[in-house]
Each structure stands twice: as structure tokens, then as C-alpha cells.
Amino acid sequence: xxxxxxxYQCPSCTGPLHFxxxxxxxxxxxxxxxxxxxxxxxxxxxxxxxxxxxxDQDPDWDLTMFGNWSAEEAAHLRAYNCPSCSAQLICxxxxxxxxxxxxxxxxxxxxxxxxxxxxxxxxxxxxxxRQAIAALRKHYEGKRFxxxxxxxxxxxxxxxxxxxxxxxxxxxxxxxxxxxxxxxSTSRSGNEEITSTDHYRVTRGGExxxxxVPVDGSSKMPDAHMDAIEPFDFRDLKxxxxxxxxxxxxxRYDVSAEESSLRANERIRNSTFDALAATxxxxxxxxxxxxxxxxxxxxxxxxxxxxWTLSTKxxxxxxxxxxxxxTGKLIGDLPIDYGKYWQSFFGIAGVxxxxxxxxxxxxx
Amino acid sequence: MKKIAFTLLATxxxxxxxxxxxxxxxxxxDRLDLVTDVAGVLSQGQWEELNQWAEDLTxxxxxxxxxxxxxxxxxxxxxxxxxGIFDYYGMGYGTDKSTVMLMLAxxxxxxxxxxxxxxxxxxxxxxxxxxxxxxxxxxxxNNNWVAAVYAFMEKAExxxxxxAAGKPVDIWxxxxxxxxxxxxxxxxxxxxxxxxxxxxxxxxxxxAVALILCQAWVGQMKTAVKQRAANLYxxxxxxxxxxxxxxxxxxxETRRTIPTSSNSSSSGxxxxxxxSSSGxxxxxxxx
Numbered sequence: 025x026x027x028x029x030x031x032y033q034c035p036s037c038t039g040p041l042h043f044x045x046x047x048x049x050x051x052x053x054x055x056x057x058x059x060x061x062x063x064x065x066x067x068x069x070x071x072x073x074x075x076x077x078x079x080d081q082d083p084d085w086d087l088t089m090f091g092n093w094s095a096e097e098a099a100h101l102r103a104y105n106c107p108s109c110s111a112q113l114i115c116x117x118x119x120x121x122x123x124x125x126x127x128x129x130x131x132x133x134x135x136x137x138x139x140x141x142x143x144x145x146x147x148x149x150x151x152x153x154r155q156a157i158a159a160l161r162k163h164y165e166g167k168r169f170x171x172x173x174x175x176x177x178x179x180x181x182x183x184x185x186x187x188x189x190x191x192x193x194x195x196x197x198x199x200x201x202x203x204x205x206x207x208x209s210t211s212r213s214g215n216e217e218i219t220s221t222d223h224y225r226v227t228r229g230g231e232x233x234x235x236x237v238p239v240d241g242s243s244k245m246p247d248a249h250m251d252a253i254e255p256f257d258f259r260d261l262k263x264x265x266x267x268x269x270x271x272x273x274x275x276r277y278d279v280s281a282e283e284s285s286l287r288a289n290e291r292i293r294n295s296t297f298d299a300l301a302a303t304x305x306x307x308x309x310x311x312x313x314x315x316x317x318x319x320x321x322x323x324x325x326x327x328x329x330x331x332w333t334l335s336t337k338x339x340x341x342x343x344x345x346x347x348x349x350x351t352g353k354l355i356g357d358l359p360i361d362y363g364k365y366w367q368s369f370f371g372i373a374g375v376x377x378x379x380x381x382x383x384x385x386x387x388x
Numbered sequence: 389m390k391k392i393a394f395t396l397l398a399t400x401x402x403x404x405x406x407x408x409x410x411x412x413x414x415x416x417x418d419r420l421d422l423v424t425d426v427a428g429v430l431s432q433g434q435w436e437e438l439n440q441w442a443e444d445l446t447x448x449x450x451x452x453x454x455x456x457x458x459x460x461x462x463x464x465x466x467x468x469x470x471x472g473i474f475d476y477y478g479m480g481y482g483t484d485k486s487t488v489m490l491m492l493a494x495x496x497x498x499x500x501x502x503x504x505x506x507x508x509x510x511x512x513x514x515x516x517x518x519x520x521x522x523x524x525x526x527x528x529x530n531n532n533w534v535a536a537v538y539a540f541m542e543k544a545e546x547x548x549x550x551x552a553a554g555k556p557v558d559i560w561x562x563x564x565x566x567x568x569x570x571x572x573x574x575x576x577x578x579x580x581x582x583x584x585x586x587x588x589x590x591x592x593x594x595x596a597v598a599l600i601l602c603q604a605w606v607g608q609m610k611t612a613v614k615q616r617a618a619n620l621y622x623x624x625x626x627x628x629x630x631x632x633x634x635x636x637x638x639x640x641e642t643r644r645t646i647p648t649s650s651n652s653s654s655s656g657x658x659x660x661x662x663x664s665s666s667g668x669x670x671x672x673x674x675x
Contacts, residue, residue, distance in 0.1 A: 035637055057640050067637070168605045200631065217644045222636060229631030233623040251615040291618035298617055299627040346612075355611040368605070369598045376594030384586040 035059070035067050035204075036223055070225070083195060083321030085285050093142045097266055104273075111244045112276045113186075116269040125184035125273060125333045126244040127342065141277070141326055145261040146187065146268045149330040149349040153183050156332035156347050159354040163345065168368065171361040174338050182335045185349060187269070187328035188250065189241040189277035192258070193234070193288040194322030199296040200229040201315035205307035224307065228300040233322075234292050238329070239284040241277030245331075246344070247287070252355040253348040256329060260350065264328065274328055281324050293317045420477045422446060426458040427494045429533040441541055449548040451506045452481045454489040455537055461493045466500035467670035469493075480504065484667075488548075490524075490540045494533055499524055501540075502670035508661045510551035514559040516671035519543045528675040558659045 032041040032050060039054030041064065049058040059067075093101075104113045108129035123129060157180065164175045203226040211218050236258045240250040262268070296317045304310045330349025335342060338359060345356030422442035425435055442453040454474070461469040470491035474480065480487045486505030493499070501519060503511045511519075523543055527536040547557050663669045 036640055055640060057638060059638060063638070163611075167608055169609060198630075205634075212646070215646045217646050219642045219644070221640045221642075223638050223640070225633075225635045225637050227631055227633045227635075228629065230627045230629040232627045233625060234618055234621045235623050237618045237621045246612065248612040248614045252612050254615065255620045288618070291615060294617040295619050295622060296627075298619065299622070303627070303629060303632070357612050358609040360606060360609055365602055365606070369602050372601055373594040373598035376597055377590055380590040380594060384590055 032064055032068070035064075035225075067225075082289055083285075083319040085193070085281060085321045085324050097142070100266060101269075109244055111242075112278070113273045114269075114276060115273050116266055123182050123184075125182060125186050125335070126344070127335075143189070143264040143328045144325045145327040146264045147256055147258070147261055147327065147329050147350055148268050149185055149272065150260075151332070151347070151349055151352050153185065153332070155352060156183055156334060156354070159347050159352055160334055160345055163354050163356065164358070167358055169360045169362075169364045170358055171338075171364075174359055180334050180336050182333075184333050185272040186331055186333055187272055187274040188245055188331045189275055190238045190250075190327050190329045191241050191277075191281045191284045191288070192236045192238055192323075192325040192327055193285060193292075194236065194324075195288070195292055196231065196233045196320040196322060197292060197296045197317050198229075198231050198320070199293075199300055199315070199317040200227070201297055201300045202227055202313045203301070203304050204311045204313050205304060206309045207306070208308040221308075226304050226307075226310070228303055230300060230303075232296055232299055234295070236325075237288045237291060239287045240329075241279045241281070241284055241326070242275045243278050245275070245346075249344065249346040249355060250331075253331065253346050253351075253353050256348065256350055261327065268328075272330075277326070281326070285324070289319055292319060419479065420454075420456070420473070422453060423455045423537075424457070426456070427492075427533070429457055429494065430537070434534060438537060438541060441545075445541075445545055445548060446481060449506065449510075449552060450481055451486040451488060451510070451548065452479055453541070453544050453548075454479060454487060455492075455540065456489065457492045457494065457533065457537065459493065459495040461491075461496050461498060466491055466493060466496075466498040466672045467502055470500050470502045470670070471668065474502070481506075488544060490537070492528070492533065492536065494531075497528075498672060498674050499528055499536075500670055500672040502668065503661070504668050506551070508663055508667070508669050510547050510556050511669070512556060512558040512659065512661045513669070513671065514659060515547055515557040516669070518557070519547075520671055520673050525673050525675045 033039065034041055034052035034055060034057055036052065036055055036057045039052045041050040041052055041059070043049075044051035044058070047058055049060055050064050051058050100116055101114050102116070104115070105111070106113070106124035106127065106129050109124060109127040111124055111126050113125075160180065164170055205224045205226045207222045207224070209220050209222075211220070238250075238254065238256065240247065242250075297312065297315050300315070301310065301312060332347040332349050332354075334345040334347070334356070336345075337343070341359070343356060343359070345354060347354040421439055423430075423435060423439040430438065438455065442455065445451075445453045456470065456473060463469060470489055473491070474487065474489060479485070479489075482505065484505035486507055488501065488503045488507040488511050491500045491502065499520065501511065501516045503516070519540065523539040524536045527533075527539060550557055661669045
């Protein structure tokens, strides 16, 4: 006959519970909390019930709606390949790529344009190259640890307006989350201070919808760069035509919608749980214990987004900056002058130590 | 008060008939010797050495350094008993009757340090408590009466010297008492411990502040950061709650004894000396 061992954990601290004969209750070995058998059975029944429901469900995105290039459109497009980073770029017949916007390699190779999926929408550029350079100069301002030589001798090697492929995901989510919450109060009895902690089990469920969650479809463009230049104003989306391409390069997507949906799902889930957690108010501490989100797939659109990329080399290292071609938001990591870092660190610490020394040892 | 004094006087006179050594100790009807051993715990040689030591301190620092060892005291308050003897025999140095007095009852197992005048400056609340808790009570619990008396004399000499140098032994509290050179902050063993906190704060806080500021500036250099959520893309309808339960589970309690003035550690108390309306201070222990 098989025997099933049941090890109960304390709902308060997850320490092991044992039956205390003196009180007739289950007692926690660690925090000393006492629970009746009925309380623990009810608690575990709820846990089991909740666990049965706690299954994240990914959506089956409909990826069959995309169109293809027409023969006429394809005839007016040119393709370039970067032998260094394998980027594949397209442009109209009047625009030529002179260097790779991602790695700065100056020997991009013309190639044969072959049709892939045609974008549904395009967000046209609103800002030009001059504004991108001005934004980069402003980006350098106020950066205390920027090496002097980087700003002074910095020659931007390549500024390229590029339409970056993005997938936009719409979704509806049904989410549920269980939280452990506490309310702490302090009272005094005689010469004793009593800290009482009330423990609560909090459940929140709800529905929430998302629209146009963007995920870039280019493996060459760093995700961090593309995430950081968000948001785009999607009210300006236009139905795609090649008329928006002259003067700019366009990257072909090389990360499929299906692959990109994993990142979209992750962001959607996190936002759902954040929204549920935001409704748990009035507690001293709130800890999410379990959560699940069932994402119902909505539309997926393939769009081209306007991005100015500015690349430069300094001390043998590439630095890539990206500017939202619609809003002008520019981002990009800057090098750190550690000489300035330590100078600031010891300067601040030294001055404060002197002040504290005078304060503690002479004035007080 | 008078009743206590008379009772003690009667005891002293009775004992003086039985103990020639003690007779010499209590030879003055107006004033006790600085070291008076009614309980008979000191040898003649020890008494002479201690009494000379007390007279030297008294002369040097203009304060009566008194030791009184008895077997039992009247009542429960050793400080009241000590002051009763002090007043009855007209002890105290100068117009402000400066004194520091150790009163030890070997059978009642009570010990008290009382002070007045200069004694209040040299023997702060913290100072008295430190002598009692760290140097006397551990000896007295083992009935080491002589060692306890010698320990008191050593600490009395040390505390008086520090007070004369403008650094009475006291708890060190930032903003709570005066700093070195102004006569308020103490020095010596107990105070070194408290200054350690200030030293740590003087080093650690500036380093922490500098680190936080520098890391914040480093953060400005890194602007290409992945997004973990999609809050910007939540539709205008927002979250529609369909389930909302808050269920009380259980309560846990922790209890902490609040330190009182008599048992508190150095933290959470003020420095200086607490005196009565008559300008007297004292601290007592049972052992």
C-alpha cells in the first residue's frame, strides 16, 4: 500500500509546519505561527484550486494575412548585402547604400532583390539628418563622465535614415494573480512594544487590452536601442507604398512575427501583472505568489518605422546611436571616462567626510 | 532620614566597641573618615591605603571621595541611605559639598554611587552606570568586596582626571552633548566605543553618497535599455477587474522590551547627569 507524505508549509513564511500536541494546532518551526487543521486544509485547497488555473496561455497569432510585393514594385527596388554583419537592405532604384548602417562597413554589396512579405504600413520620417546631428550633440550635454576626446574629436562616420521592420501586436488578456499581503501595526503594552502583522491572501483578476505592441523584426538592430526610442505615434501610420522609400534604406525583417511574438507576449504579461498588482492597495507589503495570463491573439501588422542611425568609432570601438525619426528621441550608450569617475567619487566622498568630521567631532 | 542616620550612628558606635580598627576609622564624631568599613571587609593595611588614596584625590580634585561599607541598610533605597549618612556627618568638600560616594551594603546586597557638586560633572549618569555595571557588580556578585572597592577608587581617579581635563566620561551623542575641547564629550574606554559609530558614519555615509551619485551619472551614459513591459500600449479602457478578494489569513506578533533608563544601553539615552531638585545624583544596583 502506498503512502503519500504531505509536507505542509507555513502560509506566513513557508517554513515547515508540524502538529503541536499541546495546542492541537499546526505550528511553524520558524515563525511560531499557529494554524488550525481546518485553516491549513482550506488554505491548501485554495492553493490547489489556484494552481489548477495557473497556466499561462500563449496566443496563436494569425500570421497569414500578410501580402507580397507585386512584380511592378519589385522592379523598382534594389537590394544590398553587408558582408560583415549580413544585413540585407533594400531601397528604391534612385537610392544607393554606401555603408552598412549597423556595423559601419563601407563595402556593402549590391544584390538581387527578391520578394519577401510586403509591409502593411509605414510611419514616414518627420525629422531630417540635420536634426539627427543636433540631437546627438545635445545627447552629449551634461554627461559628466563623457571623455573629453569623445565629444571633441568625435566624427560621426555614418548617418543613415533607415526604415526598421517592426511587428505590431494587438491582444486581449485575461489575467489573474494571487498575492500575499501584510498589514503591520505597532502598539505598546507596559514596557513591551508589540508589532502585529496581519496576513492576507489577495486575489485579483481582470481583463485588459493592448494595441500596437511593437517588436522590431531586425536581428541586426539591437532590441535595447529599438525599445528605448519608443514610443511612436501610430496615428501617423500610412498604408505602405514605395513612395516613402526614396532617400532612405529599408531593412528586411529577419526575425519572423512568430519569433517576435515571444517578446510581445512577455511584455504584455508583465504589464498585465503590473496592472493587477497596482489594484492591491492599503497594505504594508505585497508579494506576488502566483499569476497567469491568457492572451487572446489579435491582429499582427508588419510596419516600417523611421529611425536615424548614427554610428561612430572611438578608441577602436563602435558606438551606435538611434533616433526616433518621428519624435526625435535619441538614445545610445556613451563611453565612460573612469578617470573622471574616480575623481568625482573621491572628490565628493572627501568633501563630505570633511563636513561630517567637523560636524561630528567638533560642532556636536 | 534622621531615623536612618541615628540607626547607623548607633550601629557604628556599637561596632566601634568591638573593633579597635574601626574605632580609629570613626574617631571623629563630626565627620567620618573618607573610607569607612563598618562591615569589616577591609584589612587594616587596605583601609589605610584606601583612605590615603581617597584623601589624596580629595585634595587634588577638591571633592570628597567617600567609601562606606556596611552590612545592612534601612529601607529599600540605598541612595537615600547614603545621603542620610552624608548629611548627618556633614560630609562634602567646599561650599557646594562636592562628593562622590560609594555605598556598599554586603548583606542587603545593594550598591550605590551618589554624587554632588563637582561629582555631578565628573560622574555622569552614563559614568556611574558604567562603573556599577562593568566594574563593581561583576565583583560584588562573587562577594569580592575588596576588589570592588579598589575598582571604584581606580575609576574615581580616572574619571576625576578626565573631568579636570575637560573631558568627563559621558555617552557621546551627535548633537546631544558638546564636543572635545569644549568640555562636554567624554573620553576613555566607554566613550571610544560610541565614537566608533561617528567614525563609521563619517566614512560610510560619504562613500555611500558618492557611490550613489556616481552610479546615477553612469546611468545617464546608458540609455539603450530594453523594455520589460508594454504599459504604453494598454488601450484607453485599461484594466477591467473581474475578481477582487482580500481574505484575512492569520496574525503574527513580535514583542520587544522597551529599554528603560535603568537598563538601557548607550543608545537611546541622553548624556549628562540627572540631578534632583537639591542638586544630587545617584545610581544604584542590587547584586
